[in-house]
Structures are given as C-alpha cells and as structure tokens.
Amino acid sequence: MIDIPFSRTKFWxxxxxxxxxxxxxxxxxxxxxxxxxxxxxxxKDPAAINLATTWALPAQLHWQSxxxxxxxxxxxxxxxxxLVTNATLLSAIIGSLNGYVxxxxxxxxxxxLFPLILLGMFIPYQGxxxxxxxxxxxxxxxxxxxxLIIIHTIYGLPITTLIFRNFYVExxxxxxxxxxxxxxxxxxxxxxxxxxxxVSGFVVVIIWQFTQIWNEFLFAVTMTxxxxxxxxxxxxxxxxxxxxxxxLPMAGAVVAALPPIVVYLILSRYFIRGLLAGSIKA
Amino acid sequence: xAGLVIEKLSKNFGKTAALSNVSLTIKDSEFLIxxxxxxxxxTTTLRCVAGLEKPNQGTIEMDGRLITKLxxxxxxxxxxxxxxxxxxxxxxxxxxxxxxxxxxxxxxxxEQRVNEIARKLAIDGLLNRRPAQLSGGxxxxxxxxxxxxxxxxxxxxxxxxxxxxxTLRVEMRAxxxxxxxxxxxxxxxxxxDQVEAMSMADRIAILDHGVLQQxxxxxxVYNHPANLFVAGFVGNPRMNFLDCRIDKNARVIVGKDDLxxxxxxxxxxxxVAQHKGGGEAVFGIRPEDVELSNEAETDxxxxxxxxxxxxxxxxxxxxxxxxxxxxxxxxxxxxAASGDSLGMQFxxxxxxxxxxSSGEIII
Numbered sequence: 001m002i003d004i005p006f007s008r009t010k011f012w013x014x015x016x017x018x019x020x021x022x023x024x025x026x027x028x029x030x031x032x033x034x035x036x037x038x039x040x041x042x043x044k045d046p047a048a049i050n051l052a053t054t055w056a057l058p059a060q061l062h063w064q065s066x067x068x069x070x071x072x073x074x075x076x077x078x079x080x081x082x083l084v085t086n087a088t089l090l091s092a093i094i095g096s097l098n099g100y101v102x103x104x105x106x107x108x109x110x111x112x113l114f115p116l117i118l119l120g121m122f123i124p125y126q127g128x129x130x131x132x133x134x135x136x137x138x139x140x141x142x143x144x145x146x147x148l149i150i151i152h153t154i155y156g157l158p159i160t161t162l163i164f165r166n167f168y169v170e171x172x173x174x175x176x177x178x179x180x181x182x183x184x185x186x187x188x189x190x191x192x193x194x195x196x197x198x199v200s201g202f203v204v205v206i207i208w209q210f211t212q213i214w215n216e217f218l219f220a221v222t223m224t225x226x227x228x229x230x231x232x233x234x235x236x237x238x239x240x241x242x243x244x245x246x247x248l249p250m251a252g253a254v255v256a257a258l259p260p261i262v263v264y265l266i267l268s269r270y271f272i273r274g275l276l277a278g279s280i281k282a
Numbered sequence: 283x284a285g286l287v288i289e290k291l292s293k294n295f296g297k298t299a300a301l302s303n304v305s306l307t308i309k310d311s312e313f314l315i316x317x318x319x320x321x322x323x324x325t326t327t328l329r330c331v332a333g334l335e336k337p338n339q340g341t342i343e344m345d346g347r348l349i350t351k352l353x354x355x356x357x358x359x360x361x362x363x364x365x366x367x368x369x370x371x372x373x374x375x376x377x378x379x380x381x382x383x384x385x386x387x388x389x390x391x392x393e394q395r396v397n398e399i400a401r402k403l404a405i406d407g408l409l410n411r412r413p414a415q416l417s418g419g420x421x422x423x424x425x426x427x428x429x430x431x432x433x434x435x436x437x438x439x440x441x442x443x444x445x446x447x448x449t450l451r452v453e454m455r456a457x458x459x460x461x462x463x464x465x466x467x468x469x470x471x472x473x474x475d476q477v478e479a480m481s482m483a484d485r486i487a488i489l490d491h492g493v494l495q496q497x498x499x500x501x502x503v504y505n506h507p508a509n510l511f512v513a514g515f516v517g518n519p520r521m522n523f524l525d526c527r528i529d530k531n532a533r534v535i536v537g538k539d540d541l542x543x544x545x546x547x548x549x550x551x552x553x554v555a556q557h558k559g560g561g562e563a564v565f566g567i568r569p570e571d572v573e574l575s576n577e578a579e580t581d582x583x584x585x586x587x588x589x590x591x592x593x594x595x596x597x598x599x600x601x602x603x604x605x606x607x608x609x610x611x612x613x614x615x616x617x618a619a620s621g622d623s624l625g626m627q628f629x630x631x632x633x634x635x636x637x638x639s640s641g642e643i644i645i
Contacts, residue, residue, distance in 0.1 A: 174367040177361070178363060178428075179380070179384075181332060181334075181354045181355065182380050183355040183385050184355070192369075196371035197370065
C-alpha cells in the first residue's frame, strides 16, 4: 500500500529518462551522418562511388585517396600551419598585453578605447575586403602568407583582448600591488605575476583563434595566390569542376579538419587542469 | 628626524571624502595602530603611505624625506595585505625572494636572507610549497616573511590577522609584538579589532569617517577618551551611555526622570564649570565601574535585573533602570536572576560626561 506512490514516481522517472536518452541518441546519429558519409566515401575506390551505394560501407579500404591528397596539398597544409601558428601566437600575446593594460592600469581614455577595440569584432569581412585588398597591395604584402598573418592577427585582437581582459579582472589587484611595492615594474609584474597565471586564458584564446584562422576562407582566397594558398582554398578547388572524383574532396576534408581537433584534444586537458588548479584564489 | 609624518592628508573618492585633514606622527621604532570601524578610512590612509593611492591633499614624510610623489617601489616600505596577496604560482621561497630579486641582490645574499627570516618565522620547512598548499596561518607567516626579508624601515599592515581563526589570532598578536621589538622597526598597523589594538600598540590612533578622533597610549584611550565615539568604540562590553542633565547650582549630575543623581567632587566640578554648553549631556560609565549589591542600602539606586550573561571569568548583568539598560561587570560567583531587584552604585570618580550635541568630553 505504502510504496505504490513511490514506485509510480520511480516508473515515470525511468520513462522520462529513457525518452531523454532516445532523443539524444537519435539526435547524435543525425549530426554524425555527414561525418560518416565523408569518412566512408573517402575510403572507397573512386570507381565504387555512386549515389545508389552512398550508405554502403567500402568493400575494401582504399587509402590511396589520402596519399594523393597529402601529396597534392602538402605545401598548402604547411602554409596553413605557418599562418595559423604565427597569427594565433601573435594575437594571443598582444591580446594578453592589451588585457593586462586595460584591466590593471589606469590609462587615459580607457572607457572609450576598450569599446572601440571591441567594435572590431562586429566588422564583417566582406565590408572591408576591397579596401583591405588595395591597402595590402600598396603595402606590398599582397599574395603571401605574411600578409595573411598580419590580417588575422589584427582581426583577432578584439576577441583576444576581451577574453584576456575579463580573465585578468579576476586576478586580485592586491597581488599586483604587492609586486609593485616589492619593487617590480610594468614588465616584471606582467612576466613574473600575470603571465604565469594566464595558462587557461591562453588555452581558450589559442583554441578559438586556431579554429577561426584555420577554417577561414574569404581572406585566404582573396589575399593569396597559387603556391601560397592555405588548405581551405585548395579544398575548394578540389570540389569545383565538372566531373568530381568524390573520394578526393572527402579525404581532403578529413585531413583539413584534423589539426583543429588535435589542438583541441591536446589543449583541452590543460584547460581543465588550469581551471582545477584554482590558481587565482584570493 | 625619524619615523613617519603625515600632514593634513585628504583623499576623496568621487564626491565622498574618505580622509579629511588627517595629521599623524609615528615615531621611529613605534608600534602605532590605526583603529576604527569598517569604512573609516584606515586602509586608505595606509594605501596613501604605501603609494598605492594618490592623496588629494597633504604630505607624507619618512625619515625626513618627502615621499608623497614617489612610486610604491621607491618608498622602501613593506605592506602586508589582509588577503596576504601571495603569488600563487611561486613557491614560498620564490614569494619571499621576489622583493630581493626585484632589487637585484646577489643569489647568495638572497638565499641567506630568506633562510634566516624563514627560520625566524618557523616556516623553513615549507620553502618548496606553493601558497595553496599552506594553512591560513602559514600563508600569513609567508606574507610577513616577504615583508621582512627586505629589512624595510616601515611595515604597513592592513588587518593582517583578520582572516585567522581565533586561537591563532591571539597567538600571532604576541608574536607580532615580539617581532616588532626584535626588529626595532616602525609598525603602522590597521585594524578594526580594539582588543588587537589595546594589546599590541604603543599608541592607538582612532579614526572615524575619515577624521582622526584621538591619538594616545592604549591606557589613555581607555581611561581618558577624547569623545563619545572613542569611549563607545574602545572597551568590551562597551561603555554605558545614559541621558543626563548637569545641574551646576546643586553640583550634581541628574539622571533621566530623576532616577539617579551623582554629586561632583570639587575637581570634577571645576571642569564642568568651564563647559559652556547646555545642561543636556550624556553620562558614560564602564561596566566594571558599577557596583551591584543584594543588600538594600539606602544610598543605592534600585534597579531590576534584566538579563544575566555568565562568561566564565566574569559575569555581565544587564540592569534595567527606567527605560535604559546598564551593563555591569561582576565576579563570576555573583548570584542574580532576571527580575531581581538590586542596589546599584556608580563609582564616584570613574565616569565621564559628554556634551550631547558635539560628543566632546566634559569630564
């Protein structure tokens, strides 16, 4: 008698749990489908690829497409790596310094300066494409990776400045005041006190910037030519044309998607560790 | 010329005045405690001396040198923060050596000094730990150690014991006093804990709403408060304040509704006679200067026991007299229960009378 209401609630608990999991699993399958198709197709013999057998697994694993993609796009992958590491590190370091100054030092016009920097986040790429192109050409920076590094560094500054500023606001002022009394100057306070506390801030910024710049296409296609193109531009060329060999763009897509995933997998561990260390505790 | 001289210091935050016209001299090797309630401007004073805050007006002199415009690093003061402000990514050794490294001392001298101070503070076994691995008391010692390695002329301390638990706080009080003696350094210490101030200070400066109320030895602050605020702030339980009237003709102080009277001795009357204000005043008497008696003597005031608080080493009895409550400190074996009617007598000399409007002391 007594446990009837109890078991009834328990019954409904299981029903709602089951419904939740079924919904989530179905959702997961839907989202994973394109990834399945990409990987599945990339491993098929080009001759075996057609619409009727899209869902069928490859009869035999055909790695040749990956070899071809890497042979053809090796230099472009290297371009992307050069671009992304330089632009990410530059924008992270400058953003960190910006955040340090904006959060911890009283400077004239800060109330105007900071919102102005943030405005940069809302300028659409298309809006400045033509003037940017003309400027870069006049500055003799058009056509190569160095020019693209400068563009992405500057375009990344608003977001990296914002992230670091909000991160540094959490560091108690007293800690920096203690360092100032102990005799440390502007740079010593940054390198000795602030920078060592920035690990998780840098991880967030690096993951964000790496993904953004790696995936970026519009500036890349406008500002680079031929041998200096990054991977995103090369990938687009694979998919163009009349008779498409689907195995190549699919394998290319997998190769191009890997680096950001690897970066995330490596850094996310440090990210969580940084949060757990409780380094910033007053 | 030695020590610290603060002259007419004023500091505003926007429109609110945090400090107005504070002048204070700290002698060489003196332990001076700045005491006041939260928001009185104590920390602001200390931060102005450290150079973390720019005063709107006034000057600060240390050892005869004007330091008002110098940067914190140039002032050669050490600061111990309430939150300790240790560097979390540095070990205890690195925390303590940081001020010496910033001053470019040789590595051997740095090691020697850090080890010496660490031994003195009994933290020499913790030098390789990070602040997060230390207890509150140990962190507090590291913060002190970081201040001490520099051998500064002046130590500024902002409520350094507030975050410690009670036992440790009592222990550290004695230890700080010992350290100050041993270092023969000047300590400028801020707290809102009057027990801390009474037990450690050579002199106490009491601050309220950015205005300095009194600067004197703990004994004088307790026995001769300058005004109503100081009288009420120092002492636990605090001084009893009763409404009263000064009757200059009869040479007596008359209680509210004429429930009690206390006659003035000649010397006390002379002070009252000089006072020009009106007859309305505030009578102040400390709980230990009131006597209670079970025997019905005629010259005693009759009052009713309201609450009895036994505290172990003493008992506090709250007496109700008309609409007012008077706290009385009695021996722990004193027997009384709520509702009892007892005789009560004020000490004939150990009491104060304050001007009602200005709060200034009359007697």
